[in-house]
Amino acid sequence: MKKIQKGTIKKNRLIAKDTFALEILSDVKEAHSGQFISILCPPKVLRRPFSIKGFKNGTIEVFFKLKGEGTNYIKSLKEGDNIDFLGALGSGFNIKNKKSLLVGAGIGIAPMLFLKDELNSRGIENFLITGFKCENEVIKGSDKTVIGGSVIDFLPEITEKFKPQIIYSCGPEIVLKLVSDFAKKHDLEAQIAMEKVFACQVGVCRGCVIKILKDGKVQNAAICHDGPVFDAKAVVWE
Amino acid sequence: MKKIQKGTIKKNRLIAKDTFALEILSDVKEAHSGQFISILCPPKVLRRPFSIKGFKNGTIEVFFKLKGEGTNYIKSLKEGDNIDFLGALGSGFNIKNKKSLLVGAGIGIAPMLFLKDELNSRGIENFLITGFKCENEVIKGSDKTVIGGSVIDFLPEITEKFKPQIIYSCGPEIVLKLVSDFAKKHDLEAQIAMEKVFACQVGVCRGCVIKILKDGKVQNAAICHDGPVFDAKAVVWE
């Protein structure tokens, strides 16, 4: 039962408008960027998944944005409170030893910051660009922050200057789609972190599947188990 | 819409094992012993009714005992928190200018204490006996407190000494039934505060009816609206 975790809250602080950074003390032994944890929110039936933003000696950090009852429950947690979660779940980014462009949108910055740390610690050159709707939603840590506009508009320029060999991205589906198109056009490898509503969180219910191309065939893949990170080329968009 | 009330918590303190005294600041203009308020507990569908223990200048006091989700929600309320309730509801004790014996059982002491105050302020002689399961559940304020045994066993002796002309009672159905029997046997008037699960709280859903004898006929009466206090002689036990 190694992936059911009872943690305790270490910190839960506001970092931007309606956005919080939550640190959890736990027994988790390993976690990588692109993986997530699923938090039990007692007012809700289904667990809520959140990308891991950082991991060190069992302390897991996630960023969460207030949406509905689930995130409002998590917001109510105070230092020392218990938290029930599953994790680390899913398969994260498959880090390549290549010059990396990281593209985040909104709260999608969370796994990008973790990835950046992992790349840095391996000495892989990288550049993180993130977009936010407005000033007060900005979360720090990017090499370039776009406010208001779309991160996609800046990709040609950055690609020109930085000459990445691979793109990693996390954000709303529309951004991931555009990143995929861009990567395809520039013949770059891209890995994207997908989202859907999860029920089981672990691959058994088949509630979160998308279509992917594998071994030349269109197949189902469970985002929670086979992803959330997928090779952009493999994703068959609906 | 005079009976929908938004109050604020003035105090919420432990007074015995699993038992709390809650004081609410409100605009309520009038309240009498035997009446109740119905508190909205957001985790639950139905409001929770509680007998009024005291009322002064808009401040309503109730005692509540922890049972399930509803009372645990109320327990979580802190000074200054808002509370949504209906009240004062129902028709309370019909105070008679007669020597009064008050019989409470457990948390049923709450309306008895209020009644005692009202009797005292009218100069009506009274005696309150209350029973509790064990020492740590005792709530103070009675003239005689029974621990462990049944209050009913003490009624003959008290009646002998105190010579009441009327009995008022609140507690579990079994106690009320025995009080009624006792009163009947001793040819005493008795008023008892009944309980059932309430839905609407105001007499419209007919969910809380009991049978009573009125004008020589067995009829339905809604505890929430026509009671909770009934003339013991009128109650037709199931």
Add this chain to the structure above:
Amino acid sequence: MGIKIANFEMKNPIIAASGTFGYADEFEDFCDVSKIGAVATKGITLEPRSGNDGERIFETDCGMINRIGLENIGIERFVEEKIPVLKKKNIIYILNAAGSTIEDYSKLASIAHKNGIEAMELNVSCPNVKSGCLEFGTDENSLYELVSRVRKNYGGCLIVKLTPNVTNIENLAAAVEKAGANAISAINTLKGLGIKIEYLNGKFHKKEVQGGLSGKCIKPVALAMVKRIRTATKLPIIGMGGISCLSDLFEFISAGADAFEIGTQNFTRCDICNTLADELENFIKTNGFKDYEDLKEKIKEIK
């Protein structure tokens, strides 16, 4: 915000559901009854009824079960005592009628007609009464027969309230339309059983309430039923089942509803009918819709 079904005019599309609002005037301490679109009365039978014995209410996860058993004052007292009050207070109401035979319903219909009752909602689906009542709601032929007969005796707005406890709600809706009703309301409660078992001092104790399930828990079932009914009929649909907030209204419109009844939520927040009407009106105004019809059309168009 006023809407019309057949010739029946309501102040707005928010109706207090039968059985949760008494005979309307009792609720005056808790909400502004005269502002409610209409109030469906407690189910009324020919003779007064005292309802079921024993426990009648059981709370469940996100809902409740009731087995009131149609306690009501009977049509005669309703006409004599209640109608004058409702008129005087300018409360728009719908007579919710229940019976156990076609004759019961026909007689109720005649009385309603004679007394100028403008709208009547047939409860053919009350799961709390042992006699015939439920059967009409579950068999399309009996239902057709029943509604046709009532139609003959009643000239006002005739609404038939369907039960979800059936295999084919579509057939029942079609039968109701064919029989000449003016609208369908849906859904009545789901058959439910509440059991509470406690083990105290070496003994089990049990409470059991078998009756009708209502509240938020049934909303997904209600939406599915409304959508299915919509495929079978063009009649206006009054949707209900767990409605508690403005977005619920949109969901019911999207499924096919034209108006709404609010039941259990009246117990939780007794001014909910007022609140919803205000919020709906406000939404229409602030977002530049022409009127309620316009909003309805726009919602039905969403892909």
Add this chain to the structure above:
Amino acid sequence: MGIKIANFEMKNPIIAASGTFGYADEFEDFCDVSKIGAVATKGITLEPRSGNDGERIFETDCGMINRIGLENIGIERFVEEKIPVLKKKNIIYILNAAGSTIEDYSKLASIAHKNGIEAMELNVSCPNVKSGCLEFGTDENSLYELVSRVRKNYGGCLIVKLTPNVTNIENLAAAVEKAGANAISAINTLKGLGIKIEYLNGKFHKKEVQGGLSGKCIKPVALAMVKRIRTATKLPIIGMGGISCLSDLFEFISAGADAFEIGTQNFTRCDICNTLADELENFIKTNGFKDYEDLKEKIKEIK
């Protein structure tokens, strides 16, 4: 705590419900699968299926809607890849089988028989598949025919899983018994519709998921159905629908159930099947009941 239905032995009466536990072995990181009474597999068809396109999950008040559409690896791969693993890991399982024709079911039955699959649960009630499947579960004659045919090809423990989306569950239960099944499981999901409508920047956005409703919200319906089935048959009943805690087990026993399946709650607390089995065993021991049968009898006796 072991129990037996026909010749099928389970480690305890707590079964993981079909569709919520995959093919059992995937759950090993989250609970002790080998301690579960039995695991009902994801619904398996003759051919592999990829299920429905689009959104498949929708959370509701105290429940959820799914429209997976029977995504599964097909009986062939199940037999080849999964059975050896399940055997090796000592996991007791029930094959949940679905099809769209009587032939599909008959073939699945033969394959199950040939491969020594000890228990088979017929899903004749899946509301997510357009083809015939649902029809068997709603018509007593087709259901009788179907179960009889399967019975001929299959010598193991034959369980038929009923749908609550019918007018008369009693008739269906009786048909199942007459056709020679060994047990009934109930209930499958309720037909439900989830709609979410948002109004952003002057535009409506909608999500809609039509499928099967499960979770705590359906418990009162499930209990009512189990009680009704109990009036119609003496077969063992495997009760399910919203079970989440020990007292829920007592409630289902009181309504007439002999064993239990746990579905949606596996998603909320993935070790719930272990927890319930432990709590049940503990309750039996601490309160001096002889065994599970004794407890069951005592609960059924409560007035």
